[in-house]
Amino acid sequence: MKIQLEKRRDLNRGRIEQFLFLVLSIAIVVSLPTWLSPNPFVIKQFGINDVTQLLSLLLLISLLLERSLEVFITTWRGSTVKELDVKVLKNKLKISEIKNVIEKQPQTEVSSETVRESTVNTDEVSGKSATVIKESSKFEPELINQLNVEIDDLRANELVRANYRSDTRKIALRSSFILGIIISAIGIRALETFINVKGLPSHQILVFRWLDVFLTGGLIAGGSEGIHKITQVFMEFFEATTEQIKDKSS
DSSP states (O other): HHHHHHHHHHHHHHHHHHHHHHHHHHHHHHHHHHHOOSSEEEOOOOOHHHHHHHHHHHHHHHHHHHHHHHHHHHOOOOOOOOHHHHHHHHHHHHHHHHHHHHHHHHHHHHOOOOOOOHHHTTTHHHHHHHHHHHHHHHHHHHHHHHHHHHHHHHHHHHHHHHHHHHHHHHHHHHHHHHHHHHHHHHHOGGGGGGGGGGGSSSSHHHHHHHHHHHHHHHOOOOOOOOHHHHHHHHHHHHHHHHHHHHHOOO
């Protein structure tokens, strides 16, 4: 009982420390940009062509990055996935075979009982029938044991395969994020396209570009599907705004 109370106290203490750390981090994140960035940003004049051009460029880069990483990761880790798939398939086939044999097992027991009844008064034949019954009584438990072993192997192989695929997805996501940040650091940035940073303090420009690189890299790493959704949302918003303006003018 005392051990459980101590564990609960340690758990609550850890939660309080995490909460205080979160509050302190939020305070730093909120106050630091305000202190470092006294001057507001000046937004450039842009139209739908500028936005579609930027999103099309990011979409193209994301598509190229996805395909190149797919080829690299498939070449690197694809063979192991296929081997695990084969092991899982073998386990399933073996389980199916054992189940089919077990389902037919009662027929074998009935035939052995028939043999015993027909030869109960003969020593030699009754000895044979007893042997048949003994073997059949042991046959089913052995199959059940084999079935349990195969089921355990199947679960283990499926777990290994799932963990391996999870690790592969993590590698792909981290690689795409790192490459996205590198591409953004070279000069392909989303926010700087629409914001004028001339005349701002150097430290403010540094922080802004660092955040721009981080956000643009994450956008590229998120994949072409996410960028495509952003493009659709923007186009729908632009079309709705244009229709509202036309209705008001008419």
